Amino acid sequence: MRKSQGFLIYGILSAMVLILMNYAPVASAADKVQISIGAGEPGAVLYPTATAISNIINRDIPGYNSVAEQTGGARENVSLLINKKIEMAATSDSIVLEKYDPQSILYGFFGWNTDIEFVVLKASKIEKIEDLKGKRVSLGPVGSSTNTIATKLLGAYGIGEKDFKGQFLGWEKGSDALLDGLLDATVYMGVWPVASVQSLAMRKPIRVLAIDPAVVKKMGTGFTSFPIAASEYVDKAVSVIAIPSSYWFRKDLPEDVVYNITKAVFSNIDHIAKVHNAGKQFRIMSQKEVEAKGVAAHPGVIKYAKEKNLW
Numbered sequence: 001m002r003k004s005q006g007f008l009i010y011g012i013l014s015a016m017v018l019i020l021m022n023y024a025p026v027a028s029a030a031d032k033v034q035i036s037i038g039a040g041e042p043g044a045v046l047y048p049t050a051t052a053i054s055n056i057i058n059r060d061i062p063g064y065n066s067v068a069e070q071t072g073g074a075r076e077n078v079s080l081l082i083n084k085k086i087e088m089a090a091t092s093d094s095i096v097l098e099k100y101d102p103q104s105i106l107y108g109f110f111g112w113n114t115d116i117e118f119v120v121l122k123a124s125k126i127e128k129i130e131d132l133k134g135k136r137v138s139l140g141p142v143g144s145s146t147n148t149i150a151t152k153l154l155g156a157y158g159i160g161e162k163d164f165k166g167q168f169l170g171w172e173k174g175s176d177a178l179l180d181g182l183l184d185a186t187v188y189m190g191v192w193p194v195a196s197v198q199s200l201a202m203r204k205p206i207r208v209l210a211i212d213p214a215v216v217k218k219m220g221t222g223f224t225s226f227p228i229a230a231s232e233y234v235d236k237a238v239s240v241i242a243i244p245s246s247y248w249f250r251k252d253l254p255e256d257v258v259y260n261i262t263k264a265v266f267s268n269i270d271h272i273a274k275v276h277n278a279g280k281q282f283r284i285m286s287q288k289e290v291e292a293k294g295v296a297a298h299p300g301v302i303k304y305a306k307e308k309n310l311w
Contacts (some may be wrong), residue, residue, distance in 0.1 A: 008162075100294075108247035119188060119209070129212075
């Protein structure tokens with residue numbers, strides 16, 4: 001009896017082994033390529049674009065597992081990349097260039113221009129940036145990068161910090177103060193068209209002050225001129241200053257991993273653009289454009305760029 005039971009157990013185990021051999025093992029999360037993307041705070045442009053890219057990676061690249069990580073934003077993303085806490089992220093080029101290290105991070109692809117607009121009411125006698133001397137100007141929310149950039153720009157025009165009455169108000173509070181006559185001008189920052197400026201223009205006619213491209217050049221690497229076409233809140237085209245933002249990768253990511261991500265992203269640009277208007281600006285930079293930034297591109301991006309005859 002015991003012998004027959006032994007044969008029965010052996011037969012069952014053998015059958016189970018044969019069944020298991022006919023099924024491919026299920027890959028665990030640890031077996032997948034893990035891609036964490038620095039996404040910034042919800043509500044800003046970084047978060048929706050990073051989330052869209054993460055979803056594309058999970059959907060279109062077998063064996064990859066991606067998550068969009070909420071971070072403190074562009075500046076923290078650079079530190080997270082350098083310290084190998086995330087694999088890729090978008091950040092302002094000007095911030096990266098402050099402590100760029102090609103041994104830690106490499107260029108990916110262009111994301112969008114974040115433009116900075118000096119706005120006055122259309123009825124104002126202020127016609128140009130130079131007219132802001134001695135005026136009450138909001139430089140954006142306290143602690144934001146807008147404070148630094150706007151102050152630097154005014155300095156490039158010869159307007160020092162003591163030459164105007166600076167205030168630090170959020171976008172909406174700045175609009176209210178401008179409408180109430182408590183400010184002469186306020187500064188906005190965002191991806192064109194800037195929602196806060198659109199909202200202000202619906203309440204009262206405005207003017208966006210032109211910023212001379214020659215002055216922008218004085219600002220140094222990381223800044224560019226950005227032409228605003230005539231639209232719902234400007235009667236005629238005007239040039240402002242912008243900060244290019246790009247996606248960057250950790251240098252130690254394998255070439256094929258970055259190639260697969262880049263290809264997936266640019267095969268789904270329409271989807272990203274639906275998630276956020278900034279997606280319309282995504283593009284692969286040419287070799288000359290990347291070299292002009294003074295940075296090195298990731299080999300995986302270069303491989304894809306060569307397929308598109310951009311390298």
